[in-house]
Every structure is written in structure tokens, then in C-alpha cells.
Amino acid sequence: xxxxxxxxxxxxxxxxxxxxxxxxxxxxxxxx
Amino acid sequence: xxxxxxxxxxxxxxxxxxxxxxxxxxxxxxxxxxxxxxxxxxxxxxxxxxxxxxxxxxxxxxxxxxxxxxxxxxxxxxxxxxxxxxxxxxxxxxxxxxxxxxxxxxxxxxxxxxxxxxxxxxxxxxxxxxxxxxx
Numbered sequence: 001x002x003x004x005x006x007x008x009x010x011x012x013x014x015x016x017x018x019x020x021x022x023x024x025x026x027x028x029x030x031x032x
Numbered sequence: 033x034x035x036x037x038x039x040x041x042x043x044x045x046x047x048x049x050x051x052x053x054x055x056x057x058x059x060x061x062x063x064x065x066x067x068x069x070x071x072x073x074x075x076x077x078x079x080x081x082x083x084x085x086x087x088x089x090x091x092x093x094x095x096x097x098x099x100x101x102x103x104x105x106x107x108x109x110x111x112x113x114x115x116x117x118x119x120x121x122x123x124x125x126x127x128x129x130x131x132x133x134x135x136x137x138x139x140x141x142x143x144x145x146x147x148x149x150x151x152x153x154x155x156x157x158x159x160x161x162x163x164x165x166x167x
Contacts, residue, residue, distance in 0.1 A: 009045075024055055027052040
């Protein structure tokens with residue numbers, strides 16, 4: 001299953017708030 | 033978020049090590065955090081614990097209990113299982129205000145996870161049980 005990550009933190013936070021859903025934030029430094 | 037693309041957000045969310053995974057609730061509040069890798073099944077358990085914590089903080093006791101029970105049933109030997117037992121008991125108690133729920137939880141922790149940090153935290157609940165049954 002693929003995940004469509006949102007790279008803009010504020011956009012993700014606003015979407016979570018508008019949908020009343022929790023949010024997962026992944027911080028990585030792994031090579032792309 | 034990759035450090036090369038979103039360095040400012042690492043500071044904003046206090047991500048000082050990678051990988052870091054944060055579970056936020058819908059009100060922008062951090063509820064659960066992991067620094068470092070976990071194997072797939074353990075990571076799934078971590079996520080379930082995060083969602084359980086979100087429900088717990090919202091005082092959605094039924095959802096919290098359901099999620100903690102899923103962790104206990106699916107990963108009884110995981111690092112998180114004793115914590116899930118502990119907070120399932122708190123969720124049940126919070127929903128019912130029946131101290132027997134805490135006593136039952138303390139008994140389960142004592143039998144299944146002796147010496148674990150969460151078992152130690154539940155020791156007063158065993159005492160509470162004796163007060164309940166004798167008082």
C-alpha cells in the first residue's frame with residue numbers, strides 16, 4: 001500500500017484538523 | 033519530511049534524531065513519538081499505541097480500550113504490551129469508575145509481566161482492590 005505523503009507541514013496539520021483525524025509525521029535523513 | 037527539504041520543521045517539531053516519527057492529534061498536539069527504527073510488526077504496534085493515546089487523551093474510552101486490546105491480542109510479547117494492559121485498565125476504570133477494573137489490571141500485569149515497569153506502576157491498584165473488597 002502506498003502512502004501519499006504531504007510535504008507541507010501546515011497543509012498536513014490543517015487537513016488533519018478539518019477532517020478531525022490524527023496525523024503521522026515522519027522525519028528522515030535517509031538517502032532518497 | 034526530509035532534512036534536506038524541510039530542515040526548519042525538524043526544529044519546529046524538535047526532531048533531533050532520524051528517523052523520528054510523531055503522532056499528532058487533530059488539534060496539533062503531539063501524542064506519541066518514536067526515535068529510531070523498529071521492525072515492521074513493532075512499528076505497526078507503535079502506530080496503534082499512538083492512535084490509542086490520541087483516543088485516551090480525547091477521553092474516548094471505548095476507542096482507547098479497543099486499540100489497547102488490539103495491541104495486547106496481536107502483539108502480547110511486544111515492548112508495548114504491558115503499557116497497553118496498563119492503559120486499557122485505566123480506560124476501563126475511567127469509563128466505569130469501578131476500582132475493580134484497576135485491581136484486575138494489576139493482577140494481569142503481575143501474572144503476565146512481573147517486574148516490568150508497568151507492573152510496578154500498578155502495584156497500588158492491588159492494594160486498592162483489598163480496600164474495595166474489605167471496606
